[in-house]
Amino acid sequence: MNCYKHLIRPLLFKMEADKAHDLTVKAISNLIKLPWAADITGALYRSDHSQLHQKIWGLNFDNPVGLAAGFDKNGTLLPFMEKIGFGFIEVGSITADANSGNPLPRSFRLPDDKSLINRLGLNNDGAKTIIKRLKKSPISIPMGVNIAKTHDPNIMGQKALDDYKFSYDLALKVADYITLNVSCPNTTEGKTFEDVEALNQLLGHLEIGKDASSPPVLIKLSVDLTPVHLHEILDVCESFAVNGYVATNTSSKRIGLKTAPDTVERIGAGGLSGAAIKDQSTKIIEQIYQHTKGEKTIIGVGGIFTAEDALDKIRAGADLLQIYTGMIYEGPGIVKSINEGIAEYVRENGFDHIYQLRKKFKEKVPG
Numbered sequence: 001m002n003c004y005k006h007l008i009r010p011l012l013f014k015m016e017a018d019k020a021h022d023l024t025v026k027a028i029s030n031l032i033k034l035p036w037a038a039d040i041t042g043a044l045y046r047s048d049h050s051q052l053h054q055k056i057w058g059l060n061f062d063n064p065v066g067l068a069a070g071f072d073k074n075g076t077l078l079p080f081m082e083k084i085g086f087g088f089i090e091v092g093s094i095t096a097d098a099n100s101g102n103p104l105p106r107s108f109r110l111p112d113d114k115s116l117i118n119r120l121g122l123n124n125d126g127a128k129t130i131i132k133r134l135k136k137s138p139i140s141i142p143m144g145v146n147i148a149k150t151h152d153p154n155i156m157g158q159k160a161l162d163d164y165k166f167s168y169d170l171a172l173k174v175a176d177y178i179t180l181n182v183s184c185p186n187t188t189e190g191k192t193f194e195d196v197e198a199l200n201q202l203l204g205h206l207e208i209g210k211d212a213s214s215p216p217v218l219i220k221l222s223v224d225l226t227p228v229h230l231h232e233i234l235d236v237c238e239s240f241a242v243n244g245y246v247a248t249n250t251s252s253k254r255i256g257l258k259t260a261p262d263t264v265e266r267i268g269a270g271g272l273s274g275a276a277i278k279d280q281s282t283k284i285i286e287q288i289y290q291h292t293k294g295e296k297t298i299i300g301v302g303g304i305f306t307a308e309d310a311l312d313k314i315r316a317g318a319d320l321l322q323i324y325t326g327m328i329y330e331g332p333g334i335v336k337s338i339n340e341g342i343a344e345y346v347r348e349n350g351f352d353h354i355y356q357l358r359k360k361f362k363e364k365v366p367g
């Protein structure tokens with residue numbers, strides 16, 4: 001029996017989404033302190049498949065399924081996430097100043113669409129506190145740190161660049177890779193750095209690409225970008241030789257939803273995630289892959305619930321994957337089930353390793 005789906009999810013889904021998330025974070029933080037609970041969690045959820053091991057940027061990934069940014073904003077859940085089998089974790093978004101985010105309620109479930117809408121507004125404990133915490137929380141899987149500009153419309157222009165740099169310099173001390181979140185849809189001032197000129201200034205200010213010994217830097221992009229805007233952004237990023245892309249963030253649009261329009265309207269603004277953005281996020285991955293000629297690492301994220309969803313992202317050009325909404329609906333067992341499904345697919349197709357599978361898929365992507 002799937003304990004999460006039959007027992008825990010019905011209880012959590014009776015609460016408002018914000019409350020359920022806070023409760024889950026508190027429960028996990030307490031549970032993981034008990035050594036026996038950590039061991040049982042590991043025994044239940046971790047699985048290892050040699051076919052899925054990869055070395056990317058010199059880092060060892062035991063499997064391609066990572067925790068997407070936003071779930072562990074403050075870096076308090078790392079050992080638990082490692083125990084439930086994630087191949088890597090992205091902490092954040094962290095911002096220079098601590099922030100309590102937007103007023104409640106700020107996250108909503110759309111069960112008919114297996115989706116969520118959130119307008120959390122970059123709530124986090126602040127870069128200094130979080131980086132200090134991360135130094136004390138060693139895990140053996142790769143850890144990315146996702147950075148955004150402090151959610152404050154007064155921090156713009158040069159102040160915004162300095163704000164980003166403050167977090168970036170701190171993240172350099174602990175991160176295995178750094179993601180620059182330039183696509184958060186939930187700030188009063190908008191997606192400041194998806195403007196091409198502003199992005200150019202940001203990457204210049206952070207001196208991206210100058211120091212070969214720095215951790216890899218990835219840019220996290222919106223699912224709503226038009227092909228022209230996406231290509232302009234990619235040209236800027238490529239001119240700084242960024243190491244890869246996280247595709248994608250949530251959507252500000254409400255296209256093709258089964259949920260009643262008046263319910264959606266009542267929820268209001270926020271980023272849509274989950275199954276509703278799956279196909280569009282896969283399209284963005286495909287475009288990034290083609291524009292960069294398959295030379296950059298892509299982390300595919302957006303609506304992954306099953307191994308087949310994961311394989312679609314790999315087919316489009318993703319090297320690694322992340323999940324958030326899928327875990328809310330399916331529970332922690334989703335990591336194992338996706339990894340088992342990918343490993344089985346690799347074996348069934350007569351391959352020894354996910355690298356070979358990717359090669360086969362990528363040869364099929366029209367150039």
Ligand SMILES: Cc1cc2nc3c(=O)[nH]c(=O)nc-3n(C[C@H](O)[C@H](O)[C@H](O)COP(=O)(O)O)c2cc1C
Nearest residue numbers: 068069070093118248249273274302303323324325
């Ligand atoms: C409640 C919530 C909070 C999120 N917070 C962040 C964040 O702080 N930084 C970020 O880069 N992405 C954030 N995201 C976006 C996710 O990392 C991911 O890109 C997006 O949800 C698509 O993946 P999914 O369909 O698997 O959820 C958040 C998503 C959700 C649902």
